[in-house]
Amino acid sequence: MLILLFAVIAAIATGLFAYFVNTVVWQLMLIFLGVFVAEHLVLILFYYLASLSVDLTKPLEKQNRFCRSASGQLIGLACAYCSVHPKIYGAEKLPNNERFLLICNHRSCYDPLVIMDKLRKYNISFISKPSIMKIPVVGRIAYGAGFLAIDRENNRNALKTILQASDYIKSGMCSMAIYPEGTRNREDSLLPFHAGSFKIAQKAGCPLVISSVSGTDKVKAWRIFGGNKVCFNILEVIPAEKVKEMSTSELADYSSRLITESLKKDN
DSSP: HHHHHHHHHHHEEEHHHHSSSOOOHHHHHHHHHHHHHHHHHHHHHHHHHHTTTTOSSSSOOSSOOOHHHHHHHHHHHHHTTTEEEEEEEEEEGGSSSSSOOOEEOSSSTTTTHHHHHGGGGGGGGEOOOOOGGGGHHHHHHHHHHEEEOOOOOOHHHHHHHHHHHHHHTTTTSOOEOOOOOSSOOOOSSSSOOOOOGGGHHHHOOOOOEEEEEEEEGOOOOOOOSOOOEEEEEEEEEEHHHHHHHHHHHHHHHHHHHHHHHHHHOOO
């Protein structure tokens, strides 16, 4: 929507310039392009200034609505410019009246973009690697939206993140998503799941949403024709009661089997 809005504004500005000033076609094209680029720069500057109010050193007591909205807009722009056209299957299985923990396999940096783009109304934040929080503008907006960084090299710090994520879910602030593999994996077989990831659902007393994504590892940015086809599958939702009954290793093994079977069908 933002790209369309920017294009319309740029076209109007170009038309007004052509009406008052005698110009040739190539000049009009440059004017349109200049206005279009300037709009993006103004948007980034606006995000930057607004993100300065987010303090990365303080615990997030409530979700920053601006950051949540901004993250959705940025993700929409990224998907549009990378020509990512995800299709979601099984969305009817998702809980509508309660927060949840979503787990998924991890193929590329486009995975969270696809998930957040298709599940915007569910207000999902991600547990990601610490480097994400260090990206200018993006890091502050992500933190304000409820994203958390996990230090897998330090068990004590990792546990703090898990507890914080469960608190976000219990308080109703947002649902959370995590990649149990711990890192990106483009192989056909999954990496071993970190069982500790499933403690979030157990401690939060929430449903566990098992999902899979395919095609993101083949995304080619700026593809004009055909787009990039990506499949996002909601495989199963395990109720909170059953999540508590199962051990984290059982949840990890069961989820891994479901995702493996799904990926075989997609291939």
